[in-house]
Amino acid sequence: MSKDISQDRSNASSTSEQDETFKWLQGLWANSKTVSGEQEYYERSASEYEQIHQTLQWRAPELCMKAIADYEEKSGVKLDQKGRCLDIGAGTGLSGEALRRAGFTGQVDALEPVEGMFAQAKKKNIYTEWFQEFLDDKKESKIPSATYDLAVSVGVFNDRSAKSSCLTEVMRMIKPGGYLAAILREAHWKGDFEDEIKRLEDERILSLKHVDRSDVYYDNVSSMAFILQKN
Ligand SMILES: C[S@@+](CC[C@H](N)C(=O)[O-])C[C@H]1O[C@@H](n2cnc3c(N)ncnc32)[C@H](O)[C@@H]1O
Incomplete structure (x- = not known):
């Protein structure tokens, strides 16, 4: 950001x-x-x-949960709230807390590269397994394939440290039929994440299920939240 x-x-x-x-x-x-x-x-x-x-009035965690709720309402599909979740770029745990508030009661694991952020998140009783690693488009993480029913990524995707090309690695970690719910700045959506998602849809790796635009990601910055389903 x-x-x-x-x-x-x-x-x-x-x-x-x-x-x-x-x-x-x-x-x-x-x-x-x-x-x-x-x-x-x-x-x-x-x-x-x-x-x-x-x-900064950081609303990204709530906006990401709202996108899940909006998708569920629109589609009639209910995500498995007892399923296993991964919080990608968990930071200090604000996104994990939002998951719990939204009713996700299953195991939540954390992927976060920065020691200091991890240390803050560990004070909260949210996460079960901890992966202190980068999501990387060139290297698989230690997370086994097809593990998660839902991955969330709140405020992590950008054009530098967690690029759109990382989506393939995220899909590897998710079970077939599982979901990614993510939110990023709108500036990174247009012509970047949007295009990569279209490419992965054409390859039948995933389906784009829902998109929510907001003007209040933090302060007056606009965002896109999106829900992908792994095929
Ligand atoms: C803006 S913070 C968001 C933290 C939390 N999700 C929240 O909602 O408050 C971005 C986090 O992503 C982490 N991050 C940055 N690049 C990453 C990557 N390639 N893989 C995993 N985490 C990354 C950063 O260390 C930081 O903790």
Whole structure:
């Protein structure tokens, strides 16, 4: 969520607390335009991540759960709430908490590369198995194939550290018929994730089931939430 924050802020109406937070973050984000810079940013800000995201009005976890609920209502399909879930880029566990609030009671595992974020998430009684790894488009993770009924990815996909080309690896981890529910900035959807999903649909690897656009990912930044089903 890092690269053009100053553009994101150009139309924002904000409080002075938000402005202070953005000013502080701009300093950190300035160095986070590479994968290692982003990792360092999360490492340095892990203990303040939740406070920062509260100030930013981070609504991504709830918006991702809303996309699941909207899809269920539209299709009449009910996702298996007792099924096994993977939280990709679990961070400090805000997305795992949202899963629990949405009624998912089964085992939830966490994939998260940054030690400091992991340490925060471990304080919460949500996750069972922990994979301290990157989702990588060139290398399979230690997660066995066809393991999950549902994977969620909240605020992780972008054009740098978790690219659209990683979707193939995510599909490997999901059971046939299982789902990925994800949310990302709209800027990364158009001409990138949207195109890769079409390509994977053409290859009959997955089906795009639902898309939800929102203007309030955090602050006034727009997002796309999407639901994929593995074929
Ligand atoms: C904006 S935070 C979102 C955290 C959490 N999902 C939430 O909703 O608050 C993005 C997280 O993705 C992790 N991340 C970044 N690249 C990743 C990758 N390639 N694979 C797995 N996690 C990654 C970061 O370390 C960070 O914890």
